[in-house]
Amino acid sequence: MQIETLAAVLAARVRAESPLVHNITNFVVMNSSANILLAAGAAPVMAHAPEEVAEMAGIAGALVLNIGTLTVPWVDSMIAAGCAANAKGTPVILDPVGSGATAFRTAACRRILRDVRVSVLRGNASEIASLVGVTASTRGVDAADGITPELEAAARVFALRESCVVGISGDRDLVTDGRRLFRVANGHPLMTRVTGTGCGLSAVVGAFCAVARDCEPVEAVAAAFGFYGLCGETAFRAASAPGSFYSAFLDALHTVSAPELECGLRIAETPA
Amino acid sequence: MQIETLAAVLAARVRAESPLVHNITNFVVMNSSANILLAAGAAPVMAHAPEEVAEMAGIAGALVLNIGTLTVPWVDSMIAAGCAANAKGTPVILDPVGSGATAFRTAACRRILRDVRVSVLRGNASEIASLVGVTASTRGVDAADGITPELEAAARVFALRESCVVGISGDRDLVTDGRRLFRVANGHPLMTRVTGTGCGLSAVVGAFCAVARDCEPVEAVAAAFGFYGLCGETAFRAASAPGSFYSAFLDALHTVSAPELECGLRIAETPA
Amino acid sequence: MQIETLAAVLAARVRAESPLVHNITNFVVMNSSANILLAAGAAPVMAHAPEEVAEMAGIAGALVLNIGTLTVPWVDSMIAAGCAANAKGTPVILDPVGSGATAFRTAACRRILRDVRVSVLRGNASEIASLVGVTASTRGVDAADGITPELEAAARVFALRESCVVGISGDRDLVTDGRRLFRVANGHPLMTRVTGTGCGLSAVVGAFCAVARDCEPVEAVAAAFGFYGLCGETAFRAASAPGSFYSAFLDALHTVSAPELECGLRIAETPA
Numbered sequence: 001m002q003i004e005t006l007a008a009v010l011a012a013r014v015r016a017e018s019p020l021v022h023n024i025t026n027f028v029v030m031n032s033s034a035n036i037l038l039a040a041g042a043a044p045v046m047a048h049a050p051e052e053v054a055e056m057a058g059i060a061g062a063l064v065l066n067i068g069t070l071t072v073p074w075v076d077s078m079i080a081a082g083c084a085a086n087a088k089g090t091p092v093i094l095d096p097v098g099s100g101a102t103a104f105r106t107a108a109c110r111r112i113l114r115d116v117r118v119s120v121l122r123g124n125a126s127e128i129a130s131l132v133g134v135t136a137s138t139r140g141v142d143a144a145d146g147i148t149p150e151l152e153a154a155a156r157v158f159a160l161r162e163s164c165v166v167g168i169s170g171d172r173d174l175v176t177d178g179r180r181l182f183r184v185a186n187g188h189p190l191m192t193r194v195t196g197t198g199c200g201l202s203a204v205v206g207a208f209c210a211v212a213r214d215c216e217p218v219e220a221v222a223a224a225f226g227f228y229g230l231c232g233e234t235a236f237r238a239a240s241a242p243g244s245f246y247s248a249f250l251d252a253l254h255t256v257s258a259p260e261l262e263c264g265l266r267i268a269e270t271p272a
Numbered sequence: 273m274q275i276e277t278l279a280a281v282l283a284a285r286v287r288a289e290s291p292l293v294h295n296i297t298n299f300v301v302m303n304s305s306a307n308i309l310l311a312a313g314a315a316p317v318m319a320h321a322p323e324e325v326a327e328m329a330g331i332a333g334a335l336v337l338n339i340g341t342l343t344v345p346w347v348d349s350m351i352a353a354g355c356a357a358n359a360k361g362t363p364v365i366l367d368p369v370g371s372g373a374t375a376f377r378t379a380a381c382r383r384i385l386r387d388v389r390v391s392v393l394r395g396n397a398s399e400i401a402s403l404v405g406v407t408a409s410t411r412g413v414d415a416a417d418g419i420t421p422e423l424e425a426a427a428r429v430f431a432l433r434e435s436c437v438v439g440i441s442g443d444r445d446l447v448t449d450g451r452r453l454f455r456v457a458n459g460h461p462l463m464t465r466v467t468g469t470g471c472g473l474s475a476v477v478g479a480f481c482a483v484a485r486d487c488e489p490v491e492a493v494a495a496a497f498g499f500y501g502l503c504g505e506t507a508f509r510a511a512s513a514p515g516s517f518y519s520a521f522l523d524a525l526h527t528v529s530a531p532e533l534e535c536g537l538r539i540a541e542t543p544a
Numbered sequence: 545m546q547i548e549t550l551a552a553v554l555a556a557r558v559r560a561e562s563p564l565v566h567n568i569t570n571f572v573v574m575n576s577s578a579n580i581l582l583a584a585g586a587a588p589v590m591a592h593a594p595e596e597v598a599e600m601a602g603i604a605g606a607l608v609l610n611i612g613t614l615t616v617p618w619v620d621s622m623i624a625a626g627c628a629a630n631a632k633g634t635p636v637i638l639d640p641v642g643s644g645a646t647a648f649r650t651a652a653c654r655r656i657l658r659d660v661r662v663s664v665l666r667g668n669a670s671e672i673a674s675l676v677g678v679t680a681s682t683r684g685v686d687a688a689d690g691i692t693p694e695l696e697a698a699a700r701v702f703a704l705r706e707s708c709v710v711g712i713s714g715d716r717d718l719v720t721d722g723r724r725l726f727r728v729a730n731g732h733p734l735m736t737r738v739t740g741t742g743c744g745l746s747a748v749v750g751a752f753c754a755v756a757r758d759c760e761p762v763e764a765v766a767a768a769f770g771f772y773g774l775c776g777e778t779a780f781r782a783a784s785a786p787g788s789f790y791s792a793f794l795d796a797l798h799t800v801s802a803p804e805l806e807c808g809l810r811i812a813e814t815p816a
Contacts, residue, residue, distance in 0.1 A: 027299050027571050028590050029302055030341070031303055031467060034468075035514065038464075038465045038466065038514060039513075048341065048343070049341075049342055049343045049344070049376060051344070051376040052374035052376035055375065059373070071593045072595070099591070101603070102591070102596040102597040107598065114780045130462075192582075193583060194582065194679040195578035196575070240584060241583075241794070242794050242798050243579075243583065243790065243791035243793060243798075244791045244792070246515065246794075247516045247518070247519055247791055248515060248516070250518075251513035252513075254465065254514050254515075299571050302572045302613070303573065303576060303739060307786065307787075310736075310739055311737060311786045317642065317645070318613050319613065319642070320613060320615070321615045321616070323646075324646035324647070330647070353573045488699070519787035520787060522785070522786050522787025523785035523786065523787040523788055524785075526785045526787075
């Protein structure tokens with residue numbers, strides 16, 4: 001199946017099946033991630049209490065771990081939920097918000113990656129760099145550098161070694177499992193002027209992975225990146241400033257059609 | 273007074289008196305519940321610290337307890353606030369988000385119901401079923417079944433025994449105090465594609481109860497359900513996708529008029 | 545430089561330099577404060593873990609402390625971050641949400657003011673009154689009284705004694721460092737029907753202070769108040785109800801131009 005067709009199929013399946021996506025995420029984006037998932041057709045649930053995370057992860061179609069506004073007890077809950085998801089074979093997406101910005105966040109990500117089998121690691125260039133062994137400059141939660149050749153190579157090695165997919169957001173996104181590599185050119189710069197768009201992408205990656213029964217994970221992740229970026233482009237045609245853009249973006253996630261996806265996606269696979 | 277007229281009177285009174293509604297609610301909806309209350313004319317305050325919950329509940333016109341994203345210390349704060357509200361005769365609304373989905377949430381609700389006199393229990397079918405003694409299937413925070421005759425009967429028994437009002441959201445809402453029973457047909461399916469609309473309804477029920485001096489609680493709750501659902505219908509006429517719908521919904525809460533309420537409400541009382 | 549020109553210069557500089565603003569703020573407004581800062585051109589980061597607050601505050605251009613939804617561990621984190629900011633000479637903005645409403649909040653503010661050198665104290669009349677030694681009535685987080693002559697005098701004394709700027713939001717805002725005093729007439733009443741607009745102003749004050757190298761702090765704060773209020777006026781011309789107003793407000797923060805600021809600001813300095 002063409003990757004564009006696959007994206008349309010997975011987007012339709014998310015709307016039809018409404019997979020339950022369990023998020024343990026940061027306070028800034030809990031509302032927007034829930035709304036992004038709902039607009040795309042999925043069913044979000046947020047739960048972080050140690051007493052219930054394993055039970056909730058056990059009934060979910062995907063688990064999304066996001067380390068923004070992190071504290072230590074939350075890391076414990078993430079690991080408990082992650083182990084429950086691993087036991088069921090449920091995909092686990094890790095969004096390392098701000099990894100590299102403080103030692104605490106980098107260490108927390110490394111601890112999660114050690115104790116949980118992560119299916120997808122999705123972040124910006126400096127966040128991913130801090131975890132795959134590349135020196136990068138970070139400022140807060142922003143990427144300071146782009147996706148350098150060095151980062152690309154390190155991401156491939158990391159993905160192969162950890163048997164996971166690495167997705168890096170940027171001007172042009174990169175998605176790889178170490179063997180295959182996709183570049184996604186969809187998206188719009190105004191997405192960076194709305195908080196939580198990166199976190200929301202991680203949540204949508206979770207929804208796509210929850211319904212990806214008949215493709216490779218790396219394809220499902222690349223499809224989710226393209227779907228999400230195209231909705232950003234659609235939103236920009238309706239609204240050119242961040243407040244109205246956010247509303248239009250949710251609208252686009254809800255209404256984007258299969259033909260629009262098949263025509264508008266700009267996902268290219270690079271030969272290995 | 274006709275229930276439609278009562279709804280218009282209470283909505284006007286919320287705008288005129290701006291009752292203080294103290295919310296101990298989940299992280300996903302803190303922002304949206306505050307905005308929903310503000311749009312309707314009420315004054316929201318969120319506070320959960322054990323050091324201040326009783327003091328805050330003591331100056332509020334209503335207390336709304338919502339167990340989404342719950343942890344144990346929050347249950348303690350909810351009970352402390354609930355007891356302070358009980359001591360003043362302030363209405364307490366309980367929203368059992370996700371009750372039935374995990375054992376932890378169900379147990380937390382039962383503990384609150386044991387230690388606090390709850391005036392209104394508002395949830396969806398599976399949440400209410402988990403608390404009134406009906407077996408239901410739940411998935412995350414979504415209702416899996418509708419409002420079955422068995423659930424309706426159990427809700428009436430529960431309401432009578434606990435001297436409270438039970439409000440169940442669904443395609444057609446049900447509001448009962450055990451003696452009287454209202455069905456509310458207002459609302460729009462798109463409300464389920466925006467996070468926190470159920471939680472926001474519980475908050476608006478709090479605002480209506482805070483100013484309901486001259487009617488029965490069950491009438492005030494039915495009026496709030498109708499008011500809220502009608503605003504959803506109004507919003508849908510302005511915006512048919514979830515991002516713009518949410519903005520239009522807040523606008524409708526702010527602008528809906530008494531004639532619109534008197535004409536548009538579809539609240540029917542079922543003879544006992 | 546005229547204050548109107550200064551406001552345009554600082555607004556342009558926020559967009560050009562995108563200062564990192566570290567927020568330790570309440571759960572209700574984390575999302576909206578992040579979006580307000582992004583719309584204005586700044587780079588928000590939210591972090592409150594004791595393990596990282598000092599490190600994060602050390603790389604930020606401003607630190608914003610906001611005591612809504614406060615608990616004791618957060619006060620500790622605020623003080624740790626505040627001391628790190630003080631050590632670097634980074635401006636610290638304190639927003640005393642609900643100070644005066646409960647003893648806990650008032651005490652927390654006093655503790656922060658004792659342990660951290662605060663550059664700007666920004667709140668509404670009753671919040672500021674509770675901290676500068678004026679008796680005022682508060683209800684929840686709303687100001688019950690306006691800016692009385694007694695409060696104005698006490699604010700000047702407090703600002704002089706603490707070497708800080710005091711900014712009081714109201715029908716007409718007041719900004720003073722004890723020596724100089726500005727009144728800002730920009731703003732729109734609908735801003736009070738959207739949650740977090742006051743908190744968002746404190747965040748924008750942080751962004752302006754982060755780039756205010758060549759003016760007095762009191763001027764930068766007055767400029768931020770005017771900029772913010774003018775965007776509220778612009779938003780109201782596009783949208784007259786709170787849901788659409790919030791979107792339009794974010795849009796205005798992103799698009800307001802230097803000529804609009806120079807023409808539309810209504811900031812008057814009162815001779816001392």
